[in-house]
Amino acid sequence: MKRKFGDRANWRRVTQRQFASRYVKSASFTGYITLYTIQTLREPLWKTYGRHTFRIADKGYSWLQYYPAGEHFIVTAMFDDKHEIVEWYIDVCKNQGVTDQGVPWFDDLYLDIVVLKNGEVFLLDQDELDDALARRLITPRDYELASQTARDVLRAIDSHSFPYFLMSLAHRDQGMELSELKFGLHGGSA
DSSP, rough: OOOETTTTTTOOTTHHHEEEEEESSSOOOOEEEEEEEEEESSSOEEEEEEEEEHHHHHHTTTEEEEEETTHHHEEEEEETTTOOOEEEEEEEEEEEEEEEEEEEEEEEEEEEEEEETTTTTEEEOOOHHHHHHTSSEEEEEEEEHHHHHHHHHHHHHHOOOOTTHHHHHHHTTTTTTTGOOOOOSTBOOO
16 A cells, blocks of 8 residues: 655656645535645656546646545546646545645555546556455455445445535636635535
């Protein structure tokens, strides 16, 4: 299991970045929110899902990441240099926390869910989860936690009750500054 940090300090592709983190407690969201903005990088990062290939990291791109308290997933809304959504990436995790320096982290449990702006949904890395169990890198309990979390998130997405899509778009519309984000009762709008 790999621990991942919100500031991506060891990501060598990105040579200059801006990172901000904020703890929020409101009726619509409780947890950490981070904003990672790519200023310069060695080369863009391209990904392919299904029939779609596109950039998820390039100069001027921003990743708005939600660490909801008490949940076993992290949501990253990836925006291009024009602040248009590229995709939402949901990491299934065992634990999450924050460093002494205020940087949120999570222990990755292999499964990921990608939701494209056209609504297509992809469950990724089931083979990695299976392999981790077979190699005893995780316990059967961890395996079930990952599987159940992914099922719950997919069910919420399918029933249009997963609040992070609208919340991240509302936050983008507020200006993409963590100090400016408002958290009302309805998915992040105030």
